[in-house]
Amino acid sequence: MSDTTVTAVRRALQENMGDPEGPARNARAERLVEEAGRTGDTALLLDALFNLLSAYNFSSESEKMFVPFARLLRMWDDRPEDFDGFAAHRLHWMFKWVSSGMLDQPDIPLASVEKWQAEMEHRYRLAGYSERAVRQGEFRIARDTGDLPRAERAFAAWLAADRDEMSDCHACELNTQGAWLDLLGRPAEALETWAPVLAGEFTCAHEPHVALASSLLPLVRLGRTDEARTHHLRGYRMIRGMESMRSSVADHIAFCALTGNEARALEILAEQTGHFAPSGDPDTLLDFLASVALLARRLGERGLGGQELPGPAGRTWTADALHAHARAEASALAARFDARNGSSFVGDLIAARMDAAPLVERLPLGVRARGLLTGTAPRPAPAGRAPGDGDVHALLTEARRRSAEFAEDVHEAWEAVRRAAGPAAELDALARAEIADHAALGGDGPEARIALLDEAAALYEEAGRPELAAGARVRRALVLGLTGGDAGAPALIEAECAVLRGLGAPPRQIATALVHRCQVLLGLSREGAEGAPGAGELERAIGEALAYAEEHAAAGRPLRARAADAYELRGEAALLAGDPAGAVAAFARAVEVAEEAGLSWYATGPRTDLARAAMACEEYGTAIGAARAALEHGAGRLSEGASARLHLLLCDALTAVGRREAAVAHALEAAHWADAAGEGGTLGAWARLTLGGTLHHLGRAEEAASVLEAVLPDLERHHEDGQVVQARWWLGECLAALDDHREAAGQFLRAAGVAQGWEDQQDHAVLANLAADCLDRAGRDEEAERAYERAGALWRALDRPEAAVRVLRARAWLALRREGSPAAARELMAEALRACAAALEAAEAPERREALGAELAQTHRQTGELVVRSCAGEPGDEDDDGTARAAYEEGLAHVERAVAAFAACGPALRDQRTAAQLTAAWLEADLGRGEEAAARARAVAAEYGDEEEGVAAARRSEAENLVKYALTSGD
Template identity: 45%
Template sequence: MTAAPAHTPEAVLQALRENQSAPNGPLRNARAEELVAAAESTGDRDLVRKALFELIAAYEFSTERGRMLVPFARLMQEWDKDPSAFDQHDVHRFHWMFKWVSSGMLTLPEIPLATVERWLSEMERRYRTAGYSERAVRQAEFTLAHETGDAERAARAFAAWTAADRDSMADCHACELNDQGRYRLHQGRTDGALDTWAPVLDGRSTCAEEPHRVLAESLLPLVRSGRLDAARAHHLRGHRLARGNESLLPAIGRHIEFCALTGNEARGLEVLAEHAAHLPADGNPAARLDLLGGTLVLLRRLLALGHGDQPAVAYGGSPRTVAELHGLLDAEAAAIAARFDARNGSTAVSERLRDRLAQEPLVERLPLGVRTGRLSAPRGAAPAPRETVGDAPRTGTAEDLPELVAEARRLRALGHPRTAEVWDRVAAALAAAGQAPDPLLAADLLDRRALAAAQAAEEAAGPLFQDVLEAYRAAGDPAGAALAEQRLAVAAIRGGAEPEAVRDLLARAADAARTLDEAEPARTRRVAAVELLRIRYEAMRREEAGDDGGAWTDAALAEFVATYAEGDGVDDLVGDAEQLRADHAWRSGDPERADALLASAVRRIVGAGRPWDAAEHLARRARLLLDLGRVDEAEDAARAAVEHGAELVDAGGSAALRTTLAEVLYRQDGKEAEAVAHALEAAHRWDAAGESAGPGAYARMLLAQALGAVGRHAEAAEVLESALPDLLKHGDEHVVRARDALARSLRALGDAEGAAEQYLRAAEVTAAWEHQGAHAQLATLAAECLSDGGLDDDAVAVYRRAVGLWETVGDPVSLARALRSLAWLEARGDFVAARRLMDRALAAVAADGDPQLLLERARTWSQTAQLVMEAADARAEDEEAPGGDASGGGGLATAGQESLALLDRAVAAAAALGPAGLDERGQCTGRAAWTERRLGRVEAAVSRVRSMIAAIGPAGTPDEERAVERLEFLLEKLTEAA
């Protein structure tokens, strides 16, 4: 049997370095433990110390924080034996870890309070001996006092902590502000806490775990302060930062709690599911209690809503419902809190847990913008009452029944969107009074039931409308019967009835309308409505048969408009006909005529006193105007659509209006922030309409793009990642748009590899498109991201693909840029190949007459000059290396002359562009000056710069002023170097 090879110190040291960058968690911890044993096997005490440091750090940022005590005790023995064996860096780390151990002891209820106090004293003694400030010690004392419920001692320690000098042992400023803000929040000073956290939240003070933790801590204070937009943003941003990080499980608990108290229970369950594996982790009882606390807030809220049977997450090896999981975790959390109380000699921990679990929801619903699942219907739940016109829902009474009936009939005559709600109140009033309706009212209520069935696409709608027809006839209301005939025809059309059956029903409806008494106010409206319905149906039949029928439809609608343009009470129907004609004109390539028709339709419908019916037409007009490039008018139309649609009760209808306004605003520079608000509201309303996966996904894409445009990339990425599975079903154009937006946000967040993946996936989609410009652009962006992420080989391969695509597309500017980027990657190993690529880039833009090509030639000459100098430097380094070739032959001087010649050509090209080339000309002049300086020709360098300053002359434009300022600064540097 072959023995395992002995560990070498070099191999162990390399493994320690690799483990430092590994994800926090059990695997990193286990590897760190192995490396301590490996270090010991080498007999190298310095290596053992390094391994112990790594093991302690691994424990600190995991759920096994309590295990750091043993390796730190060993490290302290090493220190006490020979402090001189620790280098300056390790001396600092050793004392720094005292703080970890001190706070770590507090997280373990089995460690007696007396032991914690002794350790604090030991920490104070060693810090004093080492010459450190007492700031860190007093902070540790404050934490001990606060956690154990000693308010007086906590106040004294807090004052001493914040008054002491900051030194190298003090926590980073961001972490200190976190603790200080939490203390002020504990004192009931919400505004004081938020003010304290402000430098962390706005990015002025950060560290490895901040603002992650402060973002979580700020959630509920922000909601309580009414700053809902900030709370939403902090959740999306903070959850993204904390997700999957074992050392941030308390923050995850805060995010779950936030979801529970803002009407986002389904989102809370999703966050819990991501971290459910950590629920039983007991290596850090304090952190576990924080996670359990937030989880229990959510579970209690779900129980209160009747979702006890809702599947939650697996626990103890078995799937659990909400009720089951609550029962298990409630008992465990109480037991952990009791253990802390017993150790601390107070009830502080249990009281905090009790207060946390007793919280009531802060808002009914705070839309977050992300796509979440839906909770199953609670057992035995009754439908929630809906908002009614003017007032909150109320139960009708016998006394107000006549008024309610009159109001319902008035709203029905107007076609008001909230008519159904008032009829429901009428029905409730009848039930409350124990009355039976008269025949006419019974027919009205039956009509309400039939319309609800039709809206829900129930098969019973047709038979119900037949019953409505008979009920109105029996009640002696021929106008109501005529309307029921029309609705029977509509139900047949929606149900896919045979054409002849539909035509028979339309003929019956027309006859019923025409036979109404001439004095009947509704006669003209009934006749016109049936005629418009007939035209729409016949147009649909022609389209289904493959006969465009556009000319027939337009002619029929024109005749309808001419017939009823002066009709009494049918202006809205005439407007609907004009809208249909507008749609035909738009499809036929006459957008200006379509716009005029839509504008007329809106005027008629609004003039008829039915603004809610004009809202959709206004939204159509906004989209048309946007296509025509008349953005200001499009915005006016979109805003009017939202205003006129204020009465709509259909969530999908109002969501569509908001989506249109959001898109119009997003297309305008400077209005993206307002687009965020409308897209967020649109997504929320699409969710309410049950359309999360359809138009709701598009609204989320708009939301993410607008968020990205205003620099809120973490929120944008969170929203897009939640919506991407839905967007993938929306067609190639949406897929590419979504992946491009996600890539932009990931790149802004520093995730270059993730951005490259999204660009490449989008490029795969566009590879099948006829025009390859989008494919080439996405490949180029992917290559840039791969290069940014240090994946040079992959970047080279994708750049080569992009170069081939740009050659196919015939875009010389983009081709030259891709070739130059590829050249710089090749230059890391092969300057000859890189120079050939630069020459190809120059050839791509060699044509005369195009200013953009001339600018690209200048840039290519300038970058080739840089490449020449870097190649010379690389050769010089090789020649100086042991065994190198010393036959350089004056390489630097030769390269310098070639570089200057290239830069002179670049300067001349940029100068020929006039003001458009000023910036490039200045950069090239600066590079030439430094090249002269490297060749020892300081006077020539200065002369170049002064010549350009003189050429610019008295600075007139802001660009010229900036150029002169930069050149004068360059002169100072050149003089200093001389």
């Protein structure tokens, strides 16, 4: 077989190792074993078999790895000399996979598992390895079979043994240790054990993925729900496309099912239906089925047993049907493990998972599951008496008393009367009128409300209470004016107000009519309706209502409530007139009046308005205080949408004062309440966009990316291009921070594609530049070059020479990498120098000259570095014909120009100047001029003196090292 074929197979093996987990990679690995076998190259065949084992192990076909491992073991026993050191290491390493893999197959007898464990111990001892991996294997056998005393002994022996090259990586070991502690009911210790993995101190191909999933329920049980949310957002994104993560997917489903996030769990299940396949490790299938059964059971308990769910292929599943199926399958599989193990340990654990009770009522996650829950669970009956329960006349007396006192729960009291009365109750006309009047407050739509108010007015007349009938007609006109924009509504209210005055009605009714008139006038002004009042007329009406309410304030709390209403209306009018400062003063006074009257609950509206107006005035402290008070005093009374808007306002205000950590909680609450209000795609999407941006600016890139990826469909469907561009921009920055530069470039390019149609091309240019940078880092050279050219053209069109110069420098470095020839790269750097010098000469504004001067200095420095780096050798090399020395001299000259240019920019760029000085010193040393190099380095150290700041310490350290190097290199 030719060397070309061997090389091709070896290259294919390398590529296959980097392919995504799954059947495609496994099938290719199988073919490569056949091709390697035909070459006659034993080393290549070994590599192919190891590649196949790895592919199987990290896929849903892990049960297939026993056959190729047995083949490898025979080859080792027959001809150990064919195995070099690396191959021998890999064989012993994969022994652990096979031993634990057997344990995961319930049809392999326990005696066979123990035999392989003993074989592993024997071979490790012969090879001179520590007992650590062996004792860990014994621990797994004891743990999984429920032999807890043996597991404790093996666990202690495992930790006591020395780590060596057969030990699992630190991350995997800590994960297993933490899971054991959690199993023993010690979640706090488990989380402490996992902490270095969760923090990224120890990582591997599957960590912290698994630890993040394992930590979810322990965190919730300990009340650390914010951390649990974070781990879900970080962790599920990591494992979404990984076949070998079935157990971790199960953990995320269970977490969602037990925290009020069943819709999110369904979204995960819909993405992961492939995990229903019986292939792979039965123990991971068992975990998955148990979590599915838990989720389906929770939906049934919520009254959604008929909800259609994703499930195994071949039929349609309801929640109840999937629950029965998953529970039966999981129980049967657990029974197979228990029969093999001789205990009930596995079955008990699985039953506990399937029957687990919810841990919290709700835990907002910041992501919305769209279109999966098609039904809604029945709401509990409202508090109060059922129809016919109790004495309706006693309830009526109580409701009238609460009305007279202007009590907070007056509407609930009248609702109790309505339910208790029913259609058969014998009530007089007055009582029936009052019931209809109060029912109109919660009527479904203006037509229903108007009908109830007409009924109330007629019954009031029948009862001989014309003043109350007039009040009902005032409320009817209010509905017409606010919902239908009826320009005649103010006149109707004025007429009824005259009736009230003529009848000698109580001040409470007249004050209410005057306030309702102002509300209608304000509504007409806000809508710009025909017949809308001017600002003066509106203010006169508000002033009249306020004066009347304050004049009769002694009549009780209802009059003081009307005064608060008038101040609130004055604030709304000020906002409409573009006077937010005046609005702040009016809303604050409305709150004061309500508070003075002992009506804190009634001040929820003005507090909300005060928060909104204070934000417009950038009075963030006032906004925060008012919004928090509104949420506190309005609890249970605010609508879901109003709650969402208040939380979103709080998020914005806290962000404005730099309290982003606190802002995150309110963005989460805003998204939750928007979803509850049925505004998940609109207001909820805005809240999630805000949440994603806040997390991004906090440096929590994994969480932010999860939120932004989830919200994009809603933004594209319901919001303007600007919000979509912002989401993709932030998402691109998050992905870049996670070193996923190719995907980051894709987000920047999509955003740029939208922004290119905007009149202002600034965002288009920035996004094109960001895309180019990411493509460059991703090694997509040709695409990066095109993106840089696009960005450079945009910067030039925007007259931003400093940005265009930075693009030219980036293209120069890219050209050096792409072509391997310095000519094109040096020409691009030269072009950057010319462009920067020309722009500097033309600039007049001092700040513009300073910015361009800094770019010129940076360009000289990078030119010097590029010239030196593109040189084939170093000065003094035996084969140097003087070319290297000339390049270093040229580079030094550019760096010296950079030092001078940085110095001309003043002290603000001192750190950049000293960095350039040290670069010049290194070049001097490489050129053999040790004394000159040392002098440059000492000058930098002296300039920083005794400063303790980080840059100063770094510069001094580098200068000291440079002096030592320079003086030992000599002339």
